[in-house]
Amino acid sequence: MVMFYRLLLKSVLFVFFTTGVKAAPFSHCPSKAFLFQGKPVTSYGVNLVTGSYNQIEDDPGMNANVNGLGFNETDRYLYGFNTTHFQLVRLGSDFQIQTLNLSGLPPQTTFYVGDVADHVYYLYRKNTGFYKVDLSPLDSDNSAPLTAELITSQAQVRLTDFAFHPNDKQLYGVDNNTGVLYRFNPDNGDSLAIGNTGETGTFGAVYFDVNGYFYVSRNQDGKIYRINLSTITENSSPAELTALDVSAVKFADGPSSNQNDGARCASAPLIDTDTESNIDFGDAPASYGTTLADNGARHLLDGETYLGLAAPDGDYDGYTGSDSDDNSLIYSLSYDDEDGVNFVTALETGLDAVVRVYASRTGVLSAWFDWNRDGDFDDENEQAFTNISLNAGFNNLALRVPENANEGGSWSRFRFSQQSNLGYNGGSSSGEVEDHAINISRPNISYRHYPGENSWVTLAYEDKWPETDDYDMNDVVLRYRTTEVIRNSKVIRIDISGELQALGAEYHSGFAVQLPGIASSNVNPLTLRLLHNNIRQSYSGTNGADKYDILEPGTANAVIVISQDLWQHTSSICRYFRSEIGCSQPTTFHFQASVPLITPVPLSAMPAPPYDPFIFGTPGLYHGDIFSYQPGRELEIHLADQAPTEKFNPSYFGLADDTSDAANGRYYRNANNLPWALEVVEQWQWPSERKTILQAYPQFRQFAESKGRSASNWFDSDQSDSRYLFH
Structure with missing residues (x-):
């Protein structure tokens, strides 16, 4: 029964507004903009200043879409075109549709562009025509017959709305395809291209304010742009108009929509000063x-x-x-x-x-x-x-x-x-x-760079430890640099920068840096930061390869985790990343870590750079048959004779080819002193896939076996065999 009365009420409303009974007009010129969407048309109030909006009415008394709306300041009604039934309509302060008695338009033709000025309603449709309708007969009889008069059939600009400027009483709209702002003369329909706004799209709702600023709302994303037309007067010449800067400036974010149109009383300020500002x-x-x-x-x-x-x-x-x-x-x-x-x-x-x-x-x-x-x-x-x-x-x-x-x-x-x-x-x-x-x-600070302010060392890792395997030393290759920020002969911050050069491995490895002698508790967590490709990271927790603590918990020395899985930061055009001949491609991952110290450390107490950069197994992933389970963070590979962190599993020492001896400070070397990680103090070219470093750099064996006492220039390009290098 309730539904029956509701349906009956809607029917009565329809009859009421279509049989000529006059609804109440707006009591004043409202400052808000109106937006109309959908079928049946729903009306919204839009605050152009902030982009906020609220629904006003979703039951207009008729199942129809209304478009081409304009606010008539003479009688304070909204006028528009019923695109469902091809009729001229108006809406009062209750936002109910009243159908008007109009003739003279092409039959079964929809109009989406309209506005009102000086008690005349104007309609526009590309390739159809530009029309006007005198609304003054409605002053004495709201059922009076109205006639649409053709201004011109030369309507070539693709518009979805236009609006009257409050000063020169000319119409303005933006071509959706080109973004060009046009002025239209309502007397003869002549159009003038003023300039490019820099924005394109379906501008289904456009408005003016009392100062002559023009607002266009784009259907696709709801963005509201403002165009400064405030200097235009009724005497502005075409030359003055085309000299204007009509760039569309982002003004606010409104509602995205379709089937929409807008209208506003252009004489009203955007902010109503008669009420308390919000x-x-x-x-x-x-x-x-x-x-x-x-x-x-x-x-x-x-x-x-x-x-x-x-x-x-x-x-x-x-x-x-x-x-x-x-x-x-x-x-x-x-x-x-x-x-x-x-x-x-x-x-x-x-x-x-x-x-x-x-x-x-x-x-x-x-x-x-x-x-x-x-x-x-x-x-x-x-x-x-x-x-x-x-x-x-x-x-x-x-x-x-x-x-x-x-x-x-x-x-x-x-x-x-x-x-x-x-x-x-x-x-x-x-x-x-x-x-x-x-x-x-400006503080009194200085910097100490390693190896130099604009230079890098190369770090290269063989991830098959504790097995020697292919020993191509290209499983992880990075450029690497450190900077110490110094005040009063003490280090107050350590910066670590790097760029991934190669991943010649199927195993997944993470990368971290241990700071020997720098207590984890001395790192300021408030200003600690890590950037990946200049994007600040805010990882926390330890649940998964993509979430971790940048300052690793549970270690006495500070350990800065750069990445849990270096493969996450790149993709390769070949099987591996920049390790196979003919598979060169640009690098894609660089990082910067900034480690502020709570208590500054004297220069004499600082560890020697490059500190202790190391790779570790990505948690949860396979890392070779030598391990009976996925070793993850328990597996670390450091530079020769660098002790691992507390996270390392010491039972791995001595497996396969490893001859580490913690009691004597020997780590990550085989019986011939060959290491699984290298630091080369220049931008070094690494071996290609499955080519050992001993082939690519024949002097390296002598260097390693002598623990660096001979063949110290083994890494020079003139000491290499280019047949075995990546290029």
Whole structure:
């Protein structure tokens, strides 16, 4: 019975709005933009400032799609085209469809492009025509007959919406295919190509604001772009128009959609100053993009997502520099809501800093620092945090101050939201923006590089240990360099860099570096970091090859785990990676590890570089028949005479060809002193697959058997046999 009455009500509504009864118009010129989607058409209110939106009505009284909408400021109705039944319609403040009595359009033809100005509705369809409909007869009779008048049949631009500029009363729209912005004369239909916006797609909803800014919403991804047409007047010449910069600037993220159209009262401001603002702006100096006119960073206050203990107050616009929004009076209330970000350490060039951020709930943080102090956040490396997931409460974040940062006062911007991929400007549908003044200082530090600032050693490993097997020494090959950061004759940080050169093995190996004499407890976990191909890693836990602790637990010496499985970082055009003749390809994996020390270590107490780089078995994978099970992390292969870590299984010593003797400091050598790992102090060329190093470098045997006392230049290219080298 309830369903029957609901169906009856819908039928009554349909009759009510199609028999000429006039629905109530809007009471005023609304600041929100309207978006209409689907069938039956659903209406939404869109805040162009932040991209937020809410559903207004999903039952328009008729099972139809409505497109080509425009807001008529004369009678305050929305007019559009019923694409389902090929009818002109209007909607009042209740968003119910009222069908109007229109003739003069081509039969059974749909129009998706429309807008209203000066009490006239305009329709456009490519290859069909440009029409106008005088709406004034509806002033006395909402059932009055209306007639569509053809302006021109020369409609060649592919549009999905256009809108009237509030100043010159001309129509503007973007060609979907080319991204070119056009102006259309409503009197004769003439079109003028103004310039390329730089964006293409289906711009199904476009709007103007009272200042003459043009907003276009792309169906595919919901992105809202703004085009600055604010300087256009009714006297602007074609030459002045075509000289404008009409680049589309990302303004906010709105809803993606199809079958959509938009309309807005162009005389209304974007932010209604008659009501309390629910938008938070930044307060950095104007050059950073703070005000709405400059597309400044701004967030819709959702009451849940913010930085600090106090929810931010609303702003009508950004306050710049010294005019902090903490000093603004909102309904006689003024308080400090910029309390979410605290700098725990100084910002010193070339060093790490810790920032403590308090989040009201889980969310996503991005932040920018003006390192070169040029008044913007638009330069390389000035985004310090990107889509960092925060937990509710305090979060300690580490960042590296660039070595080339300029000393002095500057600014930072922190944006916290439920959205990711925010820029330093533009709108967000949730959260808060905090701008903070900063000071950049230059510490008294120096650097010690091994082997040199712009040079590398080569590390080469044979992964068949404890068997000699093919002994081609190309199973893992890396370029490798270390840098010690020194202050007051003490090392305060160790940087380790490398690049994978070859993987000539079917076994999977990880790579790590032990720091002899550097206690694991002396590494600062807050500023420890690892980058893979310049992407910061945040692994934790030990459950699987792709999740691990960068600072390995359970070892006295610090052990920095670069990768659990080097094969995860590359793929090969051949069976192996860069070890077979004719299988050359670019390298694909490089890394940087930064190891900050809590207590600086005197130079005299530092271990000698390259420290102790080693490979280990990837957990859970086969590593040879000599092991009765998968050895995983228990298997380590180090440079000759380097002791393994506590994770190594000492029962493996003495198996097969290994003659390690821990009591005498002998490790990873066979009976002839041949090692399973090499450090070559230059960018060395390794043997090709299944060609022993003894073939490729005949002097190596003498060097190894003498423990380096002779043939010390064995690795020189003129000592090699190129027939056995990878190339």
